[in-house]
Amino acid sequence: MDPLQIDPNLETCPAFDTDIYQIIKTALINDPNSPNITNEEEAIQQLRNTWTAENEARKTRWEQQQEAEREEAAQRRQEAEEADRLQKEEEKKKTEEQKKEKEKTRIPIRPIPSSRGIQRLQDRLHPYAKKKLVARKFFPLWYCLPEASYEATEYERNLTEDTGFSLVKNLDTTYAVKAIDAAKPSPRAKPDKSLSWAEILEAKTVFLTNMPLGDYPPDHIRMFSQFYVNMETHHLLRTLRGKSAFVRYHAKVRWDWYETNEAGNTYNLVIINEDILRDCLNEVESEAMETTMSR
Template sequence: MAERIEVDPSKIPCPDFAGAAYGFVRKALVTDPDTPDVTTDEEAAQKLRGQWKIENDALKTQFQAQTQADEQLAENNRRLAQEAREQAESEQRQREVEVAKEREKKRTPLYDFNSGVGITSIPQHLHPYAEKRVSQRKFVELWYFTPEASQEAKEHRSTVDTNRLELAANNEEQKGTTAFTLLSTHSTRPSNNVIPDAKLSWSQIQLAKTPFIECLRSTGNYPDKYIAMFASFYTNMEMHNELRKPEGARVMALYHAEMRRAWYLAADHGEPFDLSVFSETVLQECRNEMW
């Protein structure tokens, strides 16, 4: 690698080779048999100027290449610095977007509404335990959709829907120690007042069916086919002659409990059946059980 030139050669003046300082050099050239073309003092000075110019021109060429390399390096450094700044700014903007997204997730979304359209009554409060079970598409007693359960959820929301801290033990057998971790858990507890389906009156079933079906749609995200099946299940019971018989309402309430439980058990095993198909056999079994 060539030695770096610190001074621009074009700014270096040619020495005074005709001066006294170079007299001995000129004399040496005149007497040197290797320079037969130099015979006078003036020719010696001219010879020295020519040699200096050749060397200076070479230095100029080297310095120009060095300057171009320096400029290219500086340009590359500026470009890299600019790219780094742009990358940092882009990452900062991306972080700000992500922060904004996270902040937006925590906010209640605003949906469109029809101007001038209000409500005529306060919507029924859904019991948190029922909401949890329906969202999991698991069986939950129909009582949770009655006005009594709704009132309980409204009055005691803080006790039926709570956040708790629990200790989780991690046994490390190799070390012979037990580590404890504090975990935050969300608890939706069953109601102490829940009534099994088999104990519900027919009037309670009638009051709870619509909130139950609506919850299947809104919370459980059941497909329309399932919503129609459950709706037909209740319609077919309401239209059955059994309700016109003495104690028929009690029999039908038991039929409702047995069929609804049977459907969820079958669904849990991946073999649901059409609940809307009325089973006279099961109805007779319910009659026999009642009497």
Template sequence: MADPSLEVCPDFAGDLYAAIRTDLVNATGTTHEAVAERLRDAWTTGHEARILEWNRQREEEAQAEAEIEQARAVREEEERIAREAEAEKDRFDAEKKKPKMNGFNATVTVGDAIAPRPSQYAIQKLNNFEYVELWYFSPDGCKEAMKTSRSIADDTFSLAKLDDQLTIRPASAFKASRSALPDHELPFSIFLRAKNLFLMQANAAKWPQTHLDALALFFWHLENHSIRNNSELGDLVILHYASRVRLDWHDRLKRDEGFNIGIINESLLRSINEEIWDRVRSRTLTASNNAEQTSAQQQHRKTSYRDSSDPKRRPSRSRSPSQTDNHKKADGFPTPDKGKNREQRNKGFSRGAGSRGRSACAICLGHFAHNIQQCDSSNLWDKTTPAHSCRTQDGRIISTNGLPLCYRWQRPGGCTAENHDSAHICSGCGKKDHGAQTCPRGEKA
């Protein structure tokens, strides 16, 4: 549509419109001038209406264009803000990844002592709130960490998964030591030193204070537990308890089944104590049996060598039956009596190695005739004094508190083995300076 304001009113009084005027004059009975004037008025009215319509359309178009321009401006502003936010995020991420050096207090000096530094592997475990052996915080673990930190190149890295993303970390953070020991194999003094550094490093790794308090209470209870004074294996029992419980604590925390590690489970501690004592008894008895077998074999070899080297004890191959009957006169020894030897062997089974009569029973300390190999009396020979030892189902002798006892130590000949001194205890009274044969509680022979 063209702009109506540019239109020019036609000349309705001219010759071009003469025919139209004539028709209108005849129809209306007016003059040519009046008809031309009416035609001009009609055109002017239409012209003004067209101008109004034109202006209205122009205003609408201008408004629409303004709205479009405003929307474009808003969109561009939003895009600009998004670009700036993305750029700010990139700058923030870059700044976050960039190593930072904190400031320092110009008036503060280095401390009087510097705590040993564990390996990067142990520190990474703490940062991830994972279980790590206390060996890494022991003097040996820290010394190895110092050596390995010098030998591993600084540009050696490994991939790691962190928050569903792969990250690059130093290889030393993932390298476990081949020299690491489980907690229960540490000497108890080293265990106490290592747990102190462990708690310090866990605090530096921002472990929750409730967890740190529970661990501190856990170690304090174990260090001061009465079993350390009441049992020869108390320290070993404590180490096994600490090793197992702390590992189980970390496993439970991962499954959201955490418990208060600072509360000591006495039933579990007793179970571990019994388990360790069973191992010690088994090893002690095995060592004792092996020593007895070795001693018997050596004695047998000595006897065999002595008999073979003594001409008087060598049997004559050319001896006739009559000479055999007169064996006593020929070499001074009587002819062996198989029945008599068998009887002597049966008697020797309960008499012991001495010549004073029957040896004392290791359980009841009695010299009276009974099967000392199977005696399991709860009292001594006097039937009133409680026995200090008892016999297990497999025939072993143990004290009433479960300590395995050396059987040879209770016999007249004693025991010379040095690999199980802890089992050299009197089965009648529990003292270490004598065996059952000389125990003051024993029946007088």
């Protein structure tokens, strides 16, 4: 059924008493199915009753139609409000995610202690050592000495902010931008066997402290720590060439552990291998003897 286009409440009953409806009135009077209509007045009343009944029916339809339209409009408003709410939630979620991503690139601001000032300048771990620690790979312990720390500090001062480039002075006193590798090996680095025993003890603290950069398991950090303790407390260390022997032992065993670990079959550094230590002592004694004889 087609919807009504005009409000039936605005309609008025036609003037059935005028001549324009004369044919209809005459037909009703002469209709044998309408025995109660015998004159024009009764015909006019019949037409008015019929129109009124139809008008009431249209009013009922109109009210139902209006109610349906109101419900449909309310449904559309609810759907629009829900869509708007979901859109705002999505935009809020997107904004929060963008904020979180942005926060990941920022250094968090720590609470300011009211009574504690700077105690000392922080040591800078050399980028090459940091790279190797993160990768859990071997690197010479020299990179944990103050000399390497100073080099790292000076190196960082020459870098432009967030670029990975450095300014290089040309022969004509002009400057050029040169790409650099912040984690390249230092030309001044020394192999472990060339360090003194005092340098090893100084560097090992920085090495152990920074092992968490590589997410080393606690057991492995304790193993390396005990490795140095066991060397420091070994009776051979206090002999004439004991320190030199342990420098040699440290260089060989530390490098070998990383190689063996990478190959998938490692061992416990805590256990000092007396045979290897004795060989290291023999090496340094032989070298000392050759040096003495060549003088």
